[in-house]
Amino acid sequence: MHRVSRRHFMQTAAVGSAALAAGPTVVSAREKPVLLGGTPVRTQSWPKWPEWRREWEPKILEILRSGRWWRGRGDHVEEFEKAYAELIGTKRCLATASGTTALLVCMHVLGVDAGDEVIVSPFTFIASYNSILLSKALPVFADTDPETWTINPQDIESRITDRTKAIMPVHIYGLPCDMQPINTIAKTHNLAVIEDACQAWLAEYQGAKCGNLGDLGCFSFQNSKHLPTGEGGAITGNDDSIMDRCHSFHNCGRAYGSSSGERQYFTRGSNRRMQQIQATMLIQQIDKLKKETATRQQNADYLSAQLRNVAGIQPAKVPENATAVWHLFPVRYHSESFSGLPIDKFIQALNSEGIPCGRGYHEQYFDGLIDEAINSRGYKRLFSDQRLKAYRDSLNDLKGNKLVCETTVAFPQTVLLGKKEDMDDIVDAIAKIQKNSDEIKKA
Numbered sequence: 001m002h003r004v005s006r007r008h009f010m011q012t013a014a015v016g017s018a019a020l021a022a023g024p025t026v027v028s029a030r031e032k033p034v035l036l037g038g039t040p041v042r043t044q045s046w047p048k049w050p051e052w053r054r055e056w057e058p059k060i061l062e063i064l065r066s067g068r069w070w071r072g073r074g075d076h077v078e079e080f081e082k083a084y085a086e087l088i089g090t091k092r093c094l095a096t097a098s099g100t101t102a103l104l105v106c107m108h109v110l111g112v113d114a115g116d117e118v119i120v121s122p123f124t125f126i127a128s129y130n131s132i133l134l135s136k137a138l139p140v141f142a143d144t145d146p147e148t149w150t151i152n153p154q155d156i157e158s159r160i161t162d163r164t165k166a167i168m169p170v171h172i173y174g175l176p177c178d179m180q181p182i183n184t185i186a187k188t189h190n191l192a193v194i195e196d197a198c199q200a201w202l203a204e205y206q207g208a209k210c211g212n213l214g215d216l217g218c219f220s221f222q223n224s225k226h227l228p229t230g231e232g233g234a235i236t237g238n239d240d241s242i243m244d245r246c247h248s249f250h251n252c253g254r255a256y257g258s259s260s261g262e263r264q265y266f267t268r269g270s271n272r273r274m275q276q277i278q279a280t281m282l283i284q285q286i287d288k289l290k291k292e293t294a295t296r297q298q299n300a301d302y303l304s305a306q307l308r309n310v311a312g313i314q315p316a317k318v319p320e321n322a323t324a325v326w327h328l329f330p331v332r333y334h335s336e337s338f339s340g341l342p343i344d345k346f347i348q349a350l351n352s353e354g355i356p357c358g359r360g361y362h363e364q365y366f367d368g369l370i371d372e373a374i375n376s377r378g379y380k381r382l383f384s385d386q387r388l389k390a391y392r393d394s395l396n397d398l399k400g401n402k403l404v405c406e407t408t409v410a411f412p413q414t415v416l417l418g419k420k421e422d423m424d425d426i427v428d429a430i431a432k433i434q435k436n437s438d439e440i441k442k443a
């Protein structure tokens with residue numbers, strides 16, 4: 001195990017370049033990139049994810065032994081819902097089986113129906129697209145802002161048609177969308193706003209948490225997430241009657257709260273319920289989430305400031321009065337500042353230096369799921385040929401998104417759980433690759 005300190009690396013690099021001017025020099029193994037036969041900037045491991053603590057086990061065992069595993073036979077899911085609503089600052093929360101099911105419930109309850117259109121960010125996990133497609137609606141993509149990675153509010157209005165029913169901004173990577181102009185557009189055109197906050201637990205925008213900025217917010221607690229329980233999700237909102245309808249829909253359409261009438265099944269529904277064990281795992285991790293969020297934010301601020309000094313590396317711009325929570329830490333990589341080194345080779349070089357990172361989302365709308373939908377019998381009944389053709393053609397207009405897909409390098413959230421010196425390792429590795437980019441490219 002060894003660590004090359006940032007200071008040491010910079011010193012040796014400076015000595016190396018001074019010596020170069022004076023004549024031939026011997027480049028130390030540490031200065032040499034691993035891909036050229038050198039030794040890595042870092043051999044220490046990064047924090048593992050997810051983390052389990054033995055102190056959480058008694059409560060889980062209690063539930064297992066009670067046999068009261070589903071939400072109908074205990075109060076742990078409700079207990080979590082109260083705690084999570086308080087955390088996000090909303091009046092209500094409904095726990096669900098996953099983030100995808102949370103989105104699907106919201107689609108149904110906010111009236112997204114077959115043949116409607118929903119404006120959504122293209123740079124997102126595929127579940128955002130799927131929740132719209134499974135509602136038999138058209139996901140209409142507004143372009144991505146290449147500086148923020150989120151939906152460009154200025155590209156929304158021109159995409160509204162008489163079928164548009166909702167906007168789904170996605171706070172991707174925990175980066176809050178610029179919600180003020182989005183909400184203004186929604187109000188003007190009478191559209192619902194469903195926040196996909198599945199990666200944005202505790203992110204804030206103008207004094208309110210993501211998930212409390214639109215009509216309804218959706219969260220995921222899947223294994224990789226900052227608040228994980230294997231699979232799980234939640235809906236947050238402030239309107240009792242809407243939240244009661246969400247409850248009904250997620251529980252097979254059974255009447256609930258203000259939706260209770262004379263007839264039990266007054267509405268269609270599905271089973272999207274969370275289990276008691278999942279809720280208990282979540283409740284016990286809330287304090288950890290708060291502490292780790294602060295650590296990630298501190299490290300991300302430091303890392304962003306350091307990387308802004310590196311030519312060709314562009315960290316994310318966060319809207320004013322907003323705080324990101326960094327489910328991933330993305331940068332845009334400009335290969336021209338790295339002797340034209342292709343992005344995949346840059347990632348390979350960083351990985352070999354002991355720095356985990358990978359590509360962002362690709363242009364998923366060309367993968368086949370959209371074509372499959374719009375060529376299906378159902379969609380052909382619901383939309384005119386002319387609309388489907390114009391829609392398909394419009395996928396080529398997403399220039400900002402294409403750029404973001406082509407240039408994103410993303411670091412996992414676990415690297416942000418380290419110390420300041422760990423952030424220096426990332427900066428040092430990038431500097432080392434930049435200095436040797438010409439040779440790495442040739443290798």
Ligand SMILES: Cc1ncc(COP(=O)(O)O)c(C=O)c1O
Nearest residue numbers: 098099100125127128198220222
């Ligand atoms: C942006 C986004 N939306 C939706 C989802 C769906 O959540 P789940 O995987 O819990 O169904 C995820 C999960 O990865 C996500 O990242």
